[in-house]
Amino acid sequence: MSNIAKVSDFLKKAQIFYFLTTDGDQPKGRPFGFHMVVDDKLYFGCGTFKNVFKQMTANPKVEVLAAKGEEFMRYDGTVKIVKDDALLAKVRAIMPQVMDYYDKQGWEMCVFYLENGHVEFRGLFEVKEEFDV
Numbered sequence: 113m114s115n116i117a118k119v120s121d122f123l124k125k126a127q128i129f130y131f132l133t134t135d136g137d138q139p140k141g142r143p144f145g146f147h148m149v150v151d152d153k154l155y156f157g158c159g160t161f162k163n164v165f166k167q168m169t170a171n172p173k174v175e176v177l178a179a180k181g182e183e184f185m186r187y188d189g190t191v192k193i194v195k196d197d198a199l200l201a202k203v204r205a206i207m208p209q210v211m212d213y214y215d216k217q218g219w220e221m222c223v224f225y226l227e228n229g230h231v232e233f234r235g236l237f238e239v240k241e242e243f244d245v
Contacts, residue, residue, distance in 0.1 A: 115245050119231055120149045122178055122185045129178035131156070133167035140167060141177075148206060150199060153225045154245075157203050160220045169193075174226065183240070185233050189226030199223045 113121070123129050132141045142164060148155050156176075158164050168174055172191040178184060203221060204211040214221055229245040 114152055115231065115243050116149060116152050116154050118233075118241075119185065119187055119245065120147060120154055122180065122233070123147050123176075126178035126180045126185075129176055131158075131164060132175040132177060133164055134171050135163070135167050140164070144176075146203075146207060146210075148202060150202060155194070155199060155223050155225050157221050157223050159214065160222050165222055168224075176226075182236050183233065185231065187226065187229060187231045187245075189229030189245075191224050192227045193222055193224045196223065 128143045128145055129147075130141045131144045132139065134140065140163070144156065144158075146157055168191045173188070174191055175186060175188040177186055200221060200223060203223060211221065226245075230242070231245055232242045233240045
């Protein structure tokens with residue numbers, strides 16, 4: 113199993129994960145649920161009208177935090193926004209109701225992945241595995 117597949121698998125098990133940014137000097141976190149793997153890259157998405165988009169474009173260094181039972185995962189990196197109609201078509205296939213709502217509102221979905229990432233799988237007291245992605 114590739115390292116990205118390990119991260120994706122943990123996110124699937126956690127179901128909800130937290131995307132952490134900063135707003136100036138104030139940390140901000142919010143729940144996310146969507147991710148997809150395409151060509152061994154882990155993509156996320158958010159609306160360009162949302163504060164999270166503004167925050168990650170102002171400071172692209174972010175962290176994803178997910179927990180399942182007594183284990184958790186930290187995945188940090190630098191946001192790389194991708195404008196690709198084929199990726200947006202995949203998002204639409206995974207989340208048709210969300211994308212239909214975005215269309216009705218005239219909103220745009222941003223697709224992105226993390227560059228120069230580092231992942232830690234942790235238990236309560238120890239790092240179980242870590243790697244760069």
